[in-house]
Amino acid sequence: MVSSQAVTSAEVKGGHWFVVDGLAMPRAVGGHPGLDFVNTLAGWAEAEPSDYLKTYDHLAVWASVSGLLEADAAAALRRRAASRKAEGDAILKDAKRFRADLRALVLDPADGRALRRVNCVVGRAAARAELVPGPGPAPRWSVGGGLERPLLAVAWAASELLTQEDLSAVGACPGDGCGWVFLDPRGRRRWCSMQWCGNRSKVRAHAERHRA
Template identity: 40%
Template sequence: MSTAWAVREDGVWLPKQISGHPGLELCNTRAGWRESAGWEGEYLRGYDQLALIAGRTDLINRDQVDGLRRRARRHPEDAAKEVGRAVAIRADLYALFTGAASRRAMARVADAVQVARSRQVLDLAGSLAVWRLERPERLADALDALLIASGDLLTGGEADRVVACPGRHCGWLFVNASGRRRWCQMAVCGNRAKQASFQARHLD
């Protein structure tokens, strides 16, 4: 099941993936960044969403997602703390990607990414060497995987191509690789803007 903005996965509503990079998916768990306080645009309503978003971007595998969700149900207070940590750093990341971050916000992002990276180990057991988070599994894994991806984007040469959709109730981030993309989804925000412009012209 899906809507213009969201898809339903394992009984949980998640925002559509439109960003073009997993490092932006945490920021896009909120819509309406420029709207007044109280507007409902929140997708990160619990730990399930956090784990599933990390999983669908292939930052952690399906077994890890399922294991983290089970652990979150056994330790709801710890899981709630992780969601709170995600919401707090999400605001700093959004400010950083949109060029509005304070020095304190930049420092908080740098510290969070460094802590997440410090938990990585190089796995040489398979045919290909891969970085993975240290074991045993921790509830921090979902957010730390997303933070590592954000750090990769910030240092990988594409950060200057990140733009925010100007659509009403939106503000989602995406990598504008072509330099010509304006909207997160032309069929949604783009068409709404066209309709609003058309109506405004015919009301004058």
């Protein structure tokens, strides 16, 4: 059984990921939850990329640690999904398709096919969106309570990204096995993290110069 408090504590691991409730989660480097959702897959150009969304549980927990879903709501959804595996698996498949379309759209806003597909999911989120009391003095948006809630929460956040951010300022990390995206409004950022991909590239370049 999943505790409603389980997703509130994170065990820090080295590098670009950490563990929440026994599940590996990618670190947030995108500057927006929509971009961080794209970054739940690393190695977009690789034959065998690394996918952090392995199960519905991963999707629900990621939405929680990203601030799109309350911890107790994520725990409740995971309990419900445990007895409705086929539905959870179908939603996870939809989430991965949305992730790929969202990446294509933020890197190429003129991609009409990606826009139509993203808009379809955003439309489902918009149809269910309502203002509810928040934890503070201001209300917050909610997109319903079904198993699709993590995906719709991501889609609602992505609609904000697509309409309020300058997509020409979105960069993609050129690191081997990476491809993570991030906001780069100053145009000075090359890597998702200098500590990870940047340093690996520097070490590789130094070794190649040494061999030469």
